[in-house]
Amino acid sequence: MIHEYRISVRALVEYVHRSGSIDLRFRTNTSMAEGTKVHQKIQRQYAKTDQKELFLQTIFPYRNIQFHIEGRCDGLLFHDGIVTIDEIKSTSGELELITEDSYPVHWAQAKCYAYMYAIDHGIQEINVQLTYVQVDTEQIIRFKQTYTMEELRLFIRLMAEGYYEFAHWQVVHIAERNASFQSAEFPFEGYRKGQRKLAGAVYKTIAEGKSLFANAPTGIGKTVSTIFPSLKAVGEGVLEKLLYVTARTTTRQAAEDAFSLLVENGLSIKTVTITAKEKICFQETTVCGKAQCEFADGYYDRVNPALLDILKNENVISRETIESYARKQKLCPFEFSLDLAYVSDAIICDYNYVFDPRVSLQRLMEEQKKKTILLVDEAHNLVDRARSMFSAELLKSVFLQLKRQYKDKHAEIFTTSNKINQFFIDLKKRSESEKVIELTGIPEDLFELLEQFTDAAEQYLLLNPQNDADNQELLEAYFSAQNFIRISGLYDERFTVYTEISRKEMMLKIFCLDPSELLKKTSKGYRSAIHFSATLSPLSFFIDMLGGEESDYSISIASPFSPDQNEVYIKKVSTRYRNRESSKKDLVAMLQSLLTGRTGNYLVFFPSYRYMNQVFEDFNQDGRFQTIIQNPAMDDAARTAFLAAFESGNESILIGFAVMGGIFSEGIDLKGDRLSGVVIVGVGMPQIGRERDIIKNYFESKGKNGFDYAYVYPGMNKVLQAGGRLIRSEDDHGLIVLADDRFLTNKYQKMLPENWSSFTII
Structure with missing residues (x-):
């Protein structure tokens, strides 16, 4: 039997070519934004006959799988009858450290595009070019190689061969999964009072691609009543993945128990629970780098076989299961859980992996989200949690300490910390003895100072060991400043900025007053979002605060108890x-x-x-x-x-x-x-x-x-x-x-x- 398998170029090459160690990189939001600008600037320099952001696709048969490979190449250049694929990569690091052989995965990505274009146009020889751009200086280095059609065909075959075992497991599993979902029956003899009503509302909401707000009392079995109709929708091809998010460990356990019950009743499903890095880390101090952690060292050399091992042998993959396999394969348990999450059928995790802009599941692409359901348990907790996620604060004492610590150690960190500390002093002088002052907006001069600080801190941290005790305060300040910049980008009339002054401290905070629009924006990316709780009351208040719209559904189920x-x-x-x-x-x-x-x-x-x-x-x-x-x-x-x-x-x-x-x-x-x-x-x-x-x-x-x-x-x-x-x-x-x-x-x-x-x- 021939199986059809669709995959992006990036996913293909990153799986086959990933190797080496986990290495925490420091990139500010500003650097990423500048990287995009520089990327576009390079494309604007193309000739009129050149093309940019060109969508390419091909079908490559390997054994019993037809690989449908697709992607979008940065540039297609035409010069003197020669065609060149241009792959642009931005970096905040030093270009002098990048050689032609530094990143095989970048060559692999560009060669995939070269193969797809060459075979589609009957070209026997094509150039491949890597363009690296330093985002701050806009300095450029390029590497170029020429490939024949035969070389590219052999390369694609090697890619398919490297990915085949995982692809074969996945197509077999999905066929078994969907068949088991289609024939699945509710795992209890009958529905409790109100349970069928909730399950039916969830199913209808998914079918119509809308959102639901459900006030459903304790005791009717909300967890299984939301999961079961979602799985039926997966079996019918409407959905591909479930995201079950909650605020507490106890309710994550309830979700695991529900999935375990469904597995016992014959369903074929792979679920993964994500546990916070600080809780699941095997080290006493959570430092992600090969020099400091044996589980980070060589992680990507070992992870692919480990993924297949656990997926072939486990169904409901809990924290304990992840820890067991991670120790056996010598892998970072947190990164292992994330890698598992992207290939699982269901993810159980905290709210922040969906809603928090700092730690969200960013590799879950928009195409996947459109076939994913978001199940928000304990949704009453999300209002204040969202306010916290979308707020940010800075403390004067942090920058005063950094100013003293780096005075003779690093000129730029000293200078920028000193300026930020002085900003707080000047603001305090203008306060006229008021302890709390609401500002009219985010001070532009502070924003510029924070960008300068994060740039200086980033360059320093890239070149210095992360486990250096002297760097921990800088690292924390870097993340605080980075988050303040990030939240500044969300600022509108639903936020306020205020400063609070005490005898020994001064705090500046961007405070999210109304998170509804940001929650709505996040939820909109998914096929459906089901918000449910035993205390989603008054329902109108929570619909308003959680970003509901008039077209959304709501349901309030009476208590089954006398x-x-x-x-x-x-x-x-x-x-x-x-x-x-x-x-x-x-x-x-x-x-x-x-x-x-x-x-x-x-x-x-x-x-x-x-x-x-x-x-x-x-x-x-x-x-x-x-x-x-x-x-x-x-x-x-x-x-x-x-x-x-x-x-x-x-x-x-x-x-x-x-x-x-x-x-x-x-x-x-x-x-x-x-x-x-x-x-x-x-x-x-x-x-x-x-x-x-x-x-x-x-x-x-x-x-x-x-x-x-x-x-x-x-x-x-x-x-x-x-x-x-x-x-x-x-x-x-x-x-x-x-x-x-x-x-x-x-x-x-x-x-x-x-x-x-x-x-x-x-």
């Missing part, structure tokens, strides 16, 4: 900041009265650590109850121990104190009688502060309720998430206490879940 499963109380007490001291006595008395005589495990959530600690201290004076408490410095082991204390069948009583919006109020699943009740102190409102007030003022200027957007809705979301820890299945029962008199007002009553609507006031 109000009888909850024993709901509302405590009339003010937990407003000004009343917290006086409220402690009431809260302690309420907890003692309510929990006396009960058994089981309970969680009490507070709006802040300080408030929690104060109530905890007073409550423990009684001495009748076993208590545990969250602290802000918990590591993974401490978190695990905290949750392990909530044992099933507890015939005494355990009370856990925790904070709303923290690690124990979202994403944890204490099933059955591991959790008997939840007490929520306060309405979850974020602490009143500068940034929240700026957000409030911005949305008020847009004709919206700024206080609700900045404070009420984000706060209520924390309440709903904390309360959602209790009832996880049809068999669960438990106690819910809402301790705040605001829960009795009309505004908050409207935001309570239907199954909390029957309550007793205490």
